[in-house]
Amino acid sequence: MITYVEAETKSRRTSGVIPLHGEAGFNGMRKAGRLTAEALDLLVDAVKPGVTTAALDRLAYEFARDHDAIPATLFYKGYRHSICTSINHVVCHGIPEERPLREGDIVNIDLTLIVDGWYGDSSRMYPVGEISRKAERLIEVTYAGLAAGIAAARAGATTGDIGAAIQALAEAERMSVVRDFVGHGVGQLFHDEPNIMHFGVPGTGVPLKPGMIFTIEPMINLGRPHVKILGDGWTAVTRDRTLSAQAEHSIGITETGVEIFTTSPRGLFNPLDARR
Numbered sequence: 001m002i003t004y005v006e007a008e009t010k011s012r013r014t015s016g017v018i019p020l021h022g023e024a025g026f027n028g029m030r031k032a033g034r035l036t037a038e039a040l041d042l043l044v045d046a047v048k049p050g051v052t053t054a055a056l057d058r059l060a061y062e063f064a065r066d067h068d069a070i071p072a073t074l075f076y077k078g079y080r081h082s083i084c085t086s087i088n089h090v091v092c093h094g095i096p097e098e099r100p101l102r103e104g105d106i107v108n109i110d111l112t113l114i115v116d117g118w119y120g121d122s123s124r125m126y127p128v129g130e131i132s133r134k135a136e137r138l139i140e141v142t143y144a145g146l147a148a149g150i151a152a153a154r155a156g157a158t159t160g161d162i163g164a165a166i167q168a169l170a171e172a173e174r175m176s177v178v179r180d181f182v183g184h185g186v187g188q189l190f191h192d193e194p195n196i197m198h199f200g201v202p203g204t205g206v207p208l209k210p211g212m213i214f215t216i217e218p219m220i221n222l223g224r225p226h227v228k229i230l231g232d233g234w235t236a237v238t239r240d241r242t243l244s245a246q247a248e249h250s251i252g253i254t255e256t257g258v259e260i261f262t263t264s265p266r267g268l269f270n271p272l273d274a275r276r
Helices: 023-044 053-066 133-152 159-172 271-275
Strands: 003-006 017-020 084-087 090-092 106-115 118-127 183-185 192-196 213-216 219-221 227-229 236-238 244-246 249-253 258-260
Touching (some): 090 219, 118 244, 118 271, 133 219, 133 244
Antiparallel strands (some): 183 213
């Protein structure tokens, strides 16, 4: 059974209970989402061969500190970093380290900043120097999948419509959608109801209503969809060692469509666009 409640009455995640946010919530998410996007914009010029992901993590932390924000992942369930850095065949939750990035790598940087109690959650792909055409194509399809999912999100649709749109696009390109990780409600909680699967059947799942706020964050693999978690308990990698990519926005359902809270102020949500 699904229950919708006013967001102000909900202080913790409860299965099947979905918060509906008013103008105050949308304003809070606009501010948090924009700052997160600004931080990810800052990293576009910093990602290059020879730079370590640990250095990128420090840069993100300093940006948050200088803007009175808190990185949501810092000390979250024991995680000790401000960003996740997922390189090449790492699907998600890659841990920043001192190994330098190499020419041809692709890296997803996932960042959530807490601003005045609101969580702005986003991730995007960064090419490291010149990358292969297959890597470039994977990134293009991943961004197209995210766009298709957002286009399917509207009042009166369902979460299954979102997943089906992403799955259809990815599989038409002979790529696969990761099943193990999902989007999620977000707002004054880091993870809230509902879960947003990136595959599915149209017309199934949770009905979408104005005031819902959640992430869409498809992870697309060049090979099979299967993943495994490494011994650190965080890093997820493709089982067949093929490349993986992810792109994520935080969005809100409105009466007429959707609002994207994490749009890049510099138009660099897909850093590949800056090269064209």
